[in-house]
Amino acid sequence: MNVELVKYGFFWVPGNEFEDFVLSWKQKVEAVEPDATYLHHPVHATLFLFYGEKQKEDEYVSHIEKKAPIFKSAEWLVFENDAVTDGDTLTIGLEKTLDWELLQLNFAEAIKPFIIKPIEYPNEWSGPFKISHQNYGFPFVGKHWMPHVSIASFKNKSFIQEAIDTPIKINEINCGELALFRIEGETHTRIYAS
Template sequence: MNAELTKYGFFWVPGNEFQELVLSWKKKAERIEPDAVYLHHPAHATLFLFYGEKQKEDEYISLIEKKVPIFKSAEWLVFENDAVTGGDTLTIGLEKTEDWELLQLNLAEGLKPYILKLIEYPNEWNGPFKISYQNYGFPFVGKHWLPHVSIASFKNKSFIQEAVDTPIKINEINCGELALYRIEGETHTRIYAS
């Protein structure tokens, strides 16, 4: 009997102040382009995506670190002509530490035996993205991973410029938690948070 596949995401979920900042920019973006990719996703930074089985959720949860590393700073980061969406993706980039790289790698290695299907993308990967995709089914594991919290991916360059010209003022960047989400289409359901 074949197992039913479910898509999961391990995320860093920001604390209240950071989350409010992200949601306020998502509301502004919604007025410009209401169907923008990522617009209706919860505020989060993706550590890892994979397909697994619902009955093994407790095993996935056991891989979540209880102590969350810190991010050093946050600033606007734009992925122009984003390989995943085809649009320009406005994000708040997070400066990672070696602790984050190690946490992500340990998570990917721990999940490797549970991965039943590769995440599908509309493009071919090269270089470190290809190696990561071949090893883990997710192209963003390793030093090339740029942790970020997405606002939206869309075509309006003037809106992106408005955001980039606005300084990010956050006092609580390091308040946050690691969480496991079940992803069904655009619906993200929190299963567990540290």
């Protein structure tokens, strides 16, 4: 039997108001830099990425909690000179709680036996990122993980400043669901949502 290797993303997908806010900013970025990284990705916060066998998707889904914990706040967060994209990544940072940390760690531990190979990045990791990458094939598992929803990664610093000078007004931050996506290049296909 041939094993079909697939990249998967375990995501938090926000409710409509939050999603609409992010999509409006993605449209603004597209007008300035149409080839920006992450621009056409679905609105989400990444909890975990891994490579697994397509035939075992039901097993992966069985390890997803049915209800997402609560994020208490959201604010602009910029990853300057992002090691993954080589640009400045404009995101909305989400306040992490112990519940989120445990949810991520429990999923990573449950999926660990199914991971076929680590996620590849264009850089070398150090410290907790290296340890996480060695243990889980993904460098962002643990206390150093910063949950966020990416808008795009690009080079226009004045646009980033315009964004972070704009208040985030989202009433329904706690609406959302946990989901598993199949990732093929730039195409993200939702295969499960809680």
